[in-house]
Amino acid sequence: MKRFRFTLTAVCLVLIWLGWTDVSLFLRNRAPQTITAAALVENGPPREWLHVTGGYLDLLEGISTSGTLELEAFLIPLRLSPGVQPIDILVETRDPQIIQRLQDYYFTFDSETAQRAYLEAHAEDFRGQRDITGMLVGGLVASGNKDKLLKLAREEGLDISENIIFLSAGKEPARIRGFFFLGLGLLGLLKVGSMWRNAGRDAAPETENPL
Known part of the structure; x- marks a missing residue:
């Protein structure tokens, strides 16, 4: 007893x-704190729930984290400006619009010409400026998941900063x-x-x- x-x-x-x-x-x-991507990288996150502005989401550098042919989630760099290296912010997203764009780009077209035309027609979606609202990854379980995703990103050849900031888009407290x-x-x-x-x-x- x-x-x-x-x-x-x-x-x-x-x-x-x-x-x-x-x-x-x-x-x-109580509410997401608004911060620019540049200030986030320079000063670090002020809180866990953030609304990040002024960053460029690079969909073509995105990595599927689903582990299957069905695209359900992506790990995507959020750059301070297009092409800037190394990557300081990584965003895990399940946004249906983003996933649909990537599905169309990778699986719809039979030729590189059609693929390039689609990319040019939707250039703003693939490499445009985009605000992100989400939570910093933290806690024991989430940190373990973060380590796995960062390992995947490095295996895919992404140039990742040592002080990488990891956001889960759409997540709330x-x-x-x-x-x-x-x-x-x-x-x-x-x-x-x-x-x-x-x-x-x-x-x-x-x-x-x-x-």
């Missing part, structure tokens, strides 16, 4: 830690999950406390000495 109470206590503490992590992230990021975990963990600790008190009362008669 003691082992169960210790296990339950540990689970509750983990829930409280996870909940507070989400809640504190949400409290710091969790608004409810943290409060739920925090409340669940606190309620669990109260339950564990009552179990310890009940166990103490049950054991008390056994430890009393007879008169």
Whole structure:
């Protein structure tokens, strides 16, 4: 029984830690902070939820992260200006418009001439300036995923800065999950406390000495 109470206590503490992590992230990021791509690279991220302006999303340098022929997500450089090296910002995106453009470019045409014509007709989409709203990648699980994606990018030959900034486009801070975990963990600790008190009362008669 003691082992169960210790296990339950540990689970509750983990829930409280996870909940507070989400809640504190949400409290710091009530709305995305606007920052230019140049200021982000020069000064670093001021917060986790950002609206980055003034960058150029280079779709032709994008790498599919789906692992299948079905394109679902891409890792794409966000440059300070077209052609600038090395890459300081990488964006993971599932934007349907971007994915559709890349699908059309790579799989629709039978000749390089038609492919080039499509690229010229949609040059602004492929290498134009684009604002990005998303979250910095952080946390143990997300950081592990980031390492895998950066390894993939380097294997594909992208010239990546040592201080690369990694954004997940479209992602927002969790608004409810943290409060739920925090409340669940606190309620669990109260339950564990009552179990310890009940166990103490049950054991008390056994430890009393007879008169």
